[in-house]
Amino acid sequence: MKVYEKAPAKINLLLDVLRKREDGFHEVEMIMTMVDLADRLEMEELPRDTIIISSQAGYIPLDEKNLAFQAARLIKDRYDVRRGVYIHLDKKIPVAAGLAGGSSDAAATLRGLNRLWELGIPEDELCTLGAELGSDVPFCVTGGTAIARGRGEKLERINNPPQCWVILAKPPINVSTADVYGKFRAAELKEHPSTAAMLSAISSGSFPGIIANLGNVLETVTLQLHPEVLQLKEIMHRLGADGVLMSGSGPTVFGLVSKEAKVSRIYNGLRGFCKEVYVVRMLT
Numbered sequence: 001m002k003v004y005e006k007a008p009a010k011i012n013l014l015l016d017v018l019r020k021r022e023d024g025f026h027e028v029e030m031i032m033t034m035v036d037l038a039d040r041l042e043m044e045e046l047p048r049d050t051i052i053i054s055s056q057a058g059y060i061p062l063d064e065k066n067l068a069f070q071a072a073r074l075i076k077d078r079y080d081v082r083r084g085v086y087i088h089l090d091k092k093i094p095v096a097a098g099l100a101g102g103s104s105d106a107a108a109t110l111r112g113l114n115r116l117w118e119l120g121i122p123e124d125e126l127c128t129l130g131a132e133l134g135s136d137v138p139f140c141v142t143g144g145t146a147i148a149r150g151r152g153e154k155l156e157r158i159n160n161p162p163q164c165w166v167i168l169a170k171p172p173i174n175v176s177t178a179d180v181y182g183k184f185r186a187a188e189l190k191e192h193p194s195t196a197a198m199l200s201a202i203s204s205g206s207f208p209g210i211i212a213n214l215g216n217v218l219e220t221v222t223l224q225l226h227p228e229v230l231q232l233k234e235i236m237h238r239l240g241a242d243g244v245l246m247s248g249s250g251p252t253v254f255g256l257v258s259k260e261a262k263v264s265r266i267y268n269g270l271r272g273f274c275k276e277v278y279v280v281r282m283l284t
């Protein structure tokens with residue numbers, strides 16, 4: 001038997017860091033939503049008790065370092081499943097981009113194996129398992145739009161924002177999430193984005209309100225380390241995007257655009273500076 005799962009990318013419409021915790025993680029407040037740029041996973045039962053990962057992407061690990069492998073091993077261990085699985089990852093989401101590609105693959109693996117092996121694990125339990133793999137995995141299990149607290153694993157579902165175009169541009173640099181959090185200094189922050197104002201803009205379906213309240217405090221670190229991310233933000237603004245922000249720890253920058261007529265101009269303008277540009281919609 002085979003099952004298929006889609007693993008969409010996320011963007012952070014708002015990312016605030018409240019403080020560093022004793023366990024080394026940071027207490028965050030994030031508003032996250034999914035976009036329709038997705039990896040596709042195919043999971044097939046194997047006669048032997050083993051986990052095999054393949055992918056067309058040459059640039060990700062295919063062994064126990066792969067988050068889909070870790071998700072499969074976790075579910076097998078926790079539910080004592082003595083069966084094997086072959087997982088093929090068709091990667092479309094850029095890697096180490098601030099779009100949670102690996103986390104979404106892990107989440108899709110948990111959902112898919114729950115179906116393949118008919119384990120009947122409820123969604124909240126899948127989220128708890130997911131949190132063992134990474135802070136963003138629980139959100140990727142549920143999808144939709146949510147406010148995430150704690151280190152990212154405490155989720156509260158909210159309305160989807162009004163539909164718009166999302167233009168993603170990933171500069172050709174690698175950013176490590178651990179490195180960005182490591183260099184972040186909460187005490188030096190002069191301004192925090194307003195989670196309350198963003199929540200109110202989303203719940204009233206106000207696109208201008210969402211644009212006015214976009215904010216990501218991790219920009220203070222990544223933009224300093226990589227000035228080309230700031231440059232990309234400025235270019236996207238100049239080309240006419242309504243709102244522009246870095247997603248997660250970066251380096252991907254996203255632009256929100258309400259009018260379709262503007263989209264191709266922004267896309268074509270960006271392609272002169274950046275090879276990896278995607279035009280997508282929010283998943284609503």
Ligand SMILES: C[C@@](CO)(OP(=O)(O)O)[C@H](O)COP(=O)(O)OP(=O)(O)OC[C@H]1O[C@@H](n2ccc(N)nc2=O)[C@H](O)[C@@H]1O
Nearest residue numbers: 024025026098099100134135136151177178181248249250
């Ligand atoms: C920044 C965000 C925003 O959505 O996304 P990405 O840029 O990775 O997509 C997330 O907080 C990333 O979540 P995730 O990528 O799952 O992080 P994890 O694997 O749990 O942690 C990687 C490392 O980041 C740091 N970390 C992560 C989450 C958090 N709340 N505080 C932290 O300090 C820790 O140093 C940890 O060792």
Ligand SMILES: Nc1ncnc2c1ncn2[C@@H]1O[C@H](COP(=O)(O)OP(=O)(O)O)[C@@H](O)[C@H]1O
Nearest residue numbers: 065066067095096097098099100101102103105
């Ligand atoms: N299935 C996977 N897809 C992408 N990257 C993976 C996967 N499994 C493990 N990784 C590793 O995880 C790291 C972060 O990848 P990713 O989840 O794409 O980052 P981000 O959350 O910043 O978008 C990369 O260094 C990559 O090698």
